[in-house]
Every structure is written in structure tokens, then in C-alpha cells.
Amino acid sequence: xxxxxxLTFLVALGSVAVGADAPPSFPLWPNGAPGxxxxxxxxxxxxxxxxxxxxxxxxxxxxxxxxxxYAHLADHEGSGYARWLARNGVAGFVLKYRLGAADGYxxxxxxxxxxxxxxxxxxxxxxxxxxxxxxxxxxxSAGGHLAASLLTHWDEGNVDATDPVERVSxxxxxxxxxxxxxxxxxxxxxxxxxxxxxxxxxxxxxxLMSNELHVDEKTPPTFLWSTGDDNVVKVANSMAFAAAxxxxxxxxxxxxxxxxxxxxxxxxxxxxxxxPLLPWTTHCLxxxxxxxxxx
Numbered sequence: 001x002x003x004x005x006x007l008t009f010l011v012a013l014g015s016v017a018v019g020a021d022a023p024p025s026f027p028l029w030p031n032g033a034p035g036x037x038x039x040x041x042x043x044x045x046x047x048x049x050x051x052x053x054x055x056x057x058x059x060x061x062x063x064x065x066x067x068x069x070y071a072h073l074a075d076h077e078g079s080g081y082a083r084w085l086a087r088n089g090v091a092g093f094v095l096k097y098r099l100g101a102a103d104g105y106x107x108x109x110x111x112x113x114x115x116x117x118x119x120x121x122x123x124x125x126x127x128x129x130x131x132x133x134x135x136x137x138x139x140x141s142a143g144g145h146l147a148a149s150l151l152t153h154w155d156e157g158n159v160d161a162t163d164p165v166e167r168v169s170x171x172x173x174x175x176x177x178x179x180x181x182x183x184x185x186x187x188x189x190x191x192x193x194x195x196x197x198x199x200x201x202x203x204x205x206x207x208l209m210s211n212e213l214h215v216d217e218k219t220p221p222t223f224l225w226s227t228g229d230d231n232v233v234k235v236a237n238s239m240a241f242a243a244a245x246x247x248x249x250x251x252x253x254x255x256x257x258x259x260x261x262x263x264x265x266x267x268x269x270x271x272x273x274x275x276p277l278l279p280w281t282t283h284c285l286x287x288x289x290x291x292x293x294x295x
Contacts, residue, residue: 023048023049023050023079023082024048024049025046025047025048025049025096026046026047026049027044027045027046028045028046028047028113028116028117028120029045029116032044033045033098033109033112033113034112035105035109035112037104037105042098042099042103043098043103045095045096045097045098045113045116045117046095046096047063047093047094047095047096047117047120047121048078048079048082048093048094048096049091049092049093049128050079050082050083050085050086050091050092050093050094051086051091051128052085052086052087052088052089052090052091053086054129056086056087056088056089057089057091057129058088058089058090058134058292058293058294058295059129059130059131059134060089060090060091060130060131060134060135060136060288060292060293060294061090061091061092061093061121061125061128061130061131061134061135061136062081062082062085062090062091062092062093062135062136062137062138062176062293063093063095063114063117063118063121063135063136063137063138063172064077064078064081064082064085064092064093064094064095064137064138064139064143065095065097065114065137065138065139065140065143065144065146065147066078066094066095066139066140066143067139067140067141067142067143067144067178067263068099068141068142068143069101069141069142069189069191069192069195070099070100070101070110070142070145070191070192070195070196071099071100071101071102071191071195072099072101073096073097073099073143074140074141074143074263074265076265076266077139077140077141077143077178077263077265078094078095079094080265080266080268081094081138081140081265081266082094083273084266084273084277084281087273088285088288088294089294089295090288090293090294091128091129091130093117093121095113095114095117097109097110097113097114097117097146098110098113099195100194100195100196100198101195106195106196106197106198107196107197107205107209110146110149110196111146111149111150111153114137114146114147114149114150114170115150115154115155115170116165116170118135118137118150118154118170118171118172119157119165119166119168119169119170120165121135122135122168122169123164123165123168133173134173134291134292134293135172135173136172136173136174136175136176136220136291136293137150137151137172137174137175137176138175138176138177138178139176139177139178139180140178140179140180140263140265141178141179141180141181141189141192141232141233141262141263142181142189142192142195142196143180144177144178144179144180144181144182145180145181145182145192145196145209145211147172147175147176147177147180148175148177148180148182148211148241149209149211150170150172151172151175151211151219151220151222152211152214152215152216152219153211153214154169154170154171154172155169155170155171156169156171157169157170171218171220172220173220173291174220174221174222174223174288174291174293175220175221175222175223176222176223176224176284176288177222177223177224177225177238177241178224178225178226178265178280179225179226179227179230179233179238179262179263179264180224180226180233180237180238180241181233181237182210182211182212182237182238182240182241183210183211183212183237183240184196184197184201184205184206184207184209184210185206185210187234187236187237187240188210188237189232189233193206196209197209211241212237212240212241212243212244213244215241215244215245215247215248215250216248217248217249217250219245219248219250220250221250221251221252221291222241222245222250222251222252222253223252223253223283223284223287223288224238224241224242224252224253224254224255225238225254225255225256225257225280225283225284226238226255226256226257227256227257227258227259227260227261227262227264228256228257228258228259229258229259229260230260230261230262231262232262232263233262235256238254238256239254239256242254253283253287255280255283257279257280260278264278265278266278266281
């Protein structure tokens, strides 16, 4: 099948209707992120909240990691996805994570940010009418690598932490990976690898962040899609993760479409959710229904 071509800090957190101009945002760490290199906006990871209309809410939530090669964040893979999910009853939490390139961050800053985001949503689930057992993570391209990293490197939380958020599990209940970077090996996206791991990373670090090597029976169920002729992030990435899930007997669904450029997102411009969305969105909603995330 051929695709269509194509901080602010708030004192109080409220709900936001789909289409609102200024959804609420807040920092992941009120007193500064661990390992922060400064106090500029680039040093302050945050979450932006997109809640569904109460009548549509399913109680499920998704932390969303936009792509951008670990060098920038693509809004159409962030707020665009969040508004689409909210329209279908799923609360969306868009993660602004720290970046490499000019911003100067490398692993584990990005993984720390994603883990903290998941913990926050779970620890404050009651405030957003979210089921703490139905919180997933979603990412595209390099954001997909970050999502896959949490799917394979989560932890149960630190029961001895003084911060109650850190006592909460960072395990996502599902994953959605869109044309994701998965490996740091030969099939990787070189720019993402450099921005995440730096120049000439040791073999041990390359192995650690090659997520296909860390799938096991506790890895959450995952939906993946890509295009066969993606010349930026090779489809071999999605296929390797799917093969690892299959070997570990973890439920998954993989869609490889014949053709389409990298970075498609929903396939609409300017967040026009009334336009024709790409076919993967229908397949994804069907899969999310099986996971009890949508009605």
C-alpha cells in the first residue's frame, strides 16, 4: 500500500480540551533535572498535557516522545499525536526531553527523562482520571528509540527514594513505535547514535542501547510500523525489534507499508485531524482496543 506523500511553568495543572491553544506544561523535576548542564529552557525537560473530553475518556494515557534525531523535537510527532489520541479518548503527555548536538546531552539523560515522565503520569494518575495500569509510551524515529529504550530498560522504582515519584514503576503498559530507530549497530541512524552516545562510544554502551538485544518476556506489548523504502531509518530496525518480541513471546503487531518517506506522522498538515489520516492510525486504534486503551 502506498502512503500519501507528503517552560512554561504552571502553578496548577488543569485539563485541556482538544484544540486548546495553550495546553498546560510543567517541568519533570521542580528543582532541576539530575545532570542538568544549566537552567535554560533546553536544560529543563517537561511534560505537556492533552486530556480528552470527559465523555470520551477511556482512562488510558500515553507518554509521547517526538522524533528529531536526538537533535530537535518534531511537533507533528508530539502535539499532533497527542491531539489524535485525545480525540480517541486517550490522555496524551508530550515529553520534551533533553537533546544531544548543540544542547550537549547524552545517554542517560534522555532515558532518565522518559522514565521520570512515565513515573509522574502513574503517580498522579488520579488527578487526570487515568488508570495507572494503562499508561503506554509512544515515539517516532529517534523518539521511537527513546520509547523502545524505556520498554526494555524500565525499573520498578526505588522504594527508599525520598521523592515519592521515584518510588513508582517506570514500566510502560504498552508501546507504539513509529518508524523507530531501534539499534545502535550497523543498521542504526548515524546522527541519532552520535547525538545519543557521542563520538566513538564504547562497545558496551552501543550494546546497551541496541534495544533489540534487551527484549525479554517482561517487555510490554508493542505496536510497530514503518515503510519498506524509508531511506533515513531502515525498516530493519522495526523488524529486528519485532523478531525479538516474537522470540520472547511478547504480543506485538508489525505493519510494513510498501512506500512512504521518513517522518510521515499522521500524514496531515498543521494538525488537521479532519483530513485523511494514514492507514497506520486505523490499525493502531484497533490494536489499542485489544489492549483496552480505546473503546
